Amino acid sequence: MKRENMGVDRITTLPESIIHHIMSHMSTKEVVRTSVLSKRWFHMRKNYPVLEFPLTKKTKDLVYKSLHHFRQEKLLLQTFCVYMTDLSLSSDLDSLIRLALENQVKELRLTLNSRAISLWLYTLPQPIFSSKTLTTLKLSSCFLDQPLSAFSSLRKLYLEGCRVDGQIILKHGDCPLLEDLGLLNCEGFGCVYVSDLSQLHSLEVSFDGADGTNEFVISCQSLQSFTIRSHAFKPWSVVNMDGCNHLKSLHLQSKTITDSEFHSLLSKLPLLEELYLFHCDELKSINISSPRIKTLEICPEPECYSQLEFIGIDAPNLRNFIFLAKDKDCEIKIEDCQNLETLVLFWRLITDTLFHDLVSQFPLLVNLWVIGCQELQRIEIPNLQLKRLHIVRCFRLKAVKVDGPNLFEFCCTGREAVEFSVVTSASGLRFECDHEDSLSTHWSCRLDDILYYFVRVEDESLIDIILNSAYEFPE
Numbered sequence: 001m002k003r004e005n006m007g008v009d010r011i012t013t014l015p016e017s018i019i020h021h022i023m024s025h026m027s028t029k030e031v032v033r034t035s036v037l038s039k040r041w042f043h044m045r046k047n048y049p050v051l052e053f054p055l056t057k058k059t060k061d062l063v064y065k066s067l068h069h070f071r072q073e074k075l076l077l078q079t080f081c082v083y084m085t086d087l088s089l090s091s092d093l094d095s096l097i098r099l100a101l102e103n104q105v106k107e108l109r110l111t112l113n114s115r116a117i118s119l120w121l122y123t124l125p126q127p128i129f130s131s132k133t134l135t136t137l138k139l140s141s142c143f144l145d146q147p148l149s150a151f152s153s154l155r156k157l158y159l160e161g162c163r164v165d166g167q168i169i170l171k172h173g174d175c176p177l178l179e180d181l182g183l184l185n186c187e188g189f190g191c192v193y194v195s196d197l198s199q200l201h202s203l204e205v206s207f208d209g210a211d212g213t214n215e216f217v218i219s220c221q222s223l224q225s226f227t228i229r230s231h232a233f234k235p236w237s238v239v240n241m242d243g244c245n246h247l248k249s250l251h252l253q254s255k256t257i258t259d260s261e262f263h264s265l266l267s268k269l270p271l272l273e274e275l276y277l278f279h280c281d282e283l284k285s286i287n288i289s290s291p292r293i294k295t296l297e298i299c300p301e302p303e304c305y306s307q308l309e310f311i312g313i314d315a316p317n318l319r320n321f322i323f324l325a326k327d328k329d330c331e332i333k334i335e336d337c338q339n340l341e342t343l344v345l346f347w348r349l350i351t352d353t354l355f356h357d358l359v360s361q362f363p364l365l366v367n368l369w370v371i372g373c374q375e376l377q378r379i380e381i382p383n384l385q386l387k388r389l390h391i392v393r394c395f396r397l398k399a400v401k402v403d404g405p406n407l408f409e410f411c412c413t414g415r416e417a418v419e420f421s422v423v424t425s426a427s428g429l430r431f432e433c434d435h436e437d438s439l440s441t442h443w444s445c446r447l448d449d450i451l452y453y454f455v456r457v458e459d460e461s462l463i464d465i466i467l468n469s470a471y472e473f474p475e
Contacts, residue, residue, distance in 0.1 A: 049078035060092050067099040077103040085113040087120050094125045104133040112141035121163055135177075149174035158182035164189050172196035195219045195243070206230065219243025227251035229278075246271055253278040259285050282307055289314040297322040313337060323347060334361055346371040352378050359383075370394060
């Protein structure tokens with residue numbers, strides 16, 4: 001019998017606005033491929049308000065044609081993204097930007113391959129500065145010959161590898177809608193001054209040391225998140241953040257900041273909830289004492305933190321602590337952090353005793369990652385709340401004993417056979433072993449034991465056991 005409505009294409013019958021929303025989650029190539037599905041899909045692809053092209057001598061006519069189609073059909077353009085490496089096409093890029101602005105584009109992204117064009121910078125055409133519809137502007141390797149305060153409609157502005165003519169000064173009344181600002185390895189200015197921007201929530205700056213910046217002042221009560229990466233500031237006192245006492249998240253990467261400068265900075269941020277420290281080589285002592293800190297991450301590269309000797313934490317509301325010190329031997333003193341839920345340790349020199357003393361302080365621990373801890377030989381975790389345990393590349397580890405009734409995810413990777421003893425009553429336990437060498441008889445016996453225990457205690461249908469090495473499960 002022939003079925004009714006066999007093979008009905010329900011997606012094609014959706015409204016065009018929903019189809020365009022689906023396309024927004026697809027790559028440019030995937031969007032183009034939809035043109036062959038049907039005449040309606042071809043039409044919807046042509047009207048899709050996101051244009052993303054590499055600008056070359058072969059593609060420029062297609063870009064012109066697409067923009068003229070939007071203008072003729074009186075369609076509004078959401079996003080216009082251009083990638084260019086050929087500086088001889090600068091005048092074409094000027095014209096294309098003007099066409100995009102005529103189509104009331106909201107987001108403009110210009111990416112110029114600085115490696116290919118060497119020291120050449122593309123000069124922005126004047127209409128960009130006076131646009132009333134542009135809300136997002138992302139530029140790479142461009143030259144701005146007007147002050148940033150000229151952007152009156154922008155909500156997001158990101159500059160990377162750009163040159164700005166004169167100082168960067170944004171004060172009350174400038175860029176009244178600006179929410180996110182990024183200045184990444186830009187040059188041409190000696191001072192950055194950002195003050196009283198009522199809508200600014202996120203600021204990210206990066207200096208490579210060759211930009212000549214000698215003063216950085218930020219004073220915005222509305223600022224919630226601040227990321228700063230710089231190896232140029234020495235002394236750090238050229239950075240002034242006195243007016244950011246409502247800041248909640250700080251990402252700091254600096255090889256020059258000292259203990260006194262770091263703790264002076266923290267004292268001015270009473271509402272800070274998230275602190276991320278990277279490559280702070282000059283720090284010898286890190287003392288965190290705050291009732292508001294919820295996330296603390298200390299992540300040096302292997303060769304970094306050569307000076308670090310002590311970490312002291314007194315944070316009753318700390319929920320997440322990530323420490324990646326690898327080879328550094330330092331003292332960690334933790335007080336009143338009983339609410340910690342997630343702990344990540346990548347610390348080669350941590351011993352069994354130090355590990356157990358540390359973990360025992362966190363009765364509410366839910367997630368534990370133990371990575372590259374080469375001195376660990378035995379892990380014992382009596383924890384009623386633990387749900388996830390990941391042990392990665394701890395090559396001297398011989399035994400793991402976990403008494404966690406709520407444990408439902410246990411993963412272990414390494415070289416040697418490990419003796420497991422896991423007690424849990426959680427249904428749907430996911431057990432994963434990734435043994436770098438072929439499974440030895442010893443490993444197989446231990447695995448047989450743990451599988452037998454799981455099957456005996458729990459309904460076999462509720463257990464998802466994944467083993468990434470070749471192994472036949474016992475019947």
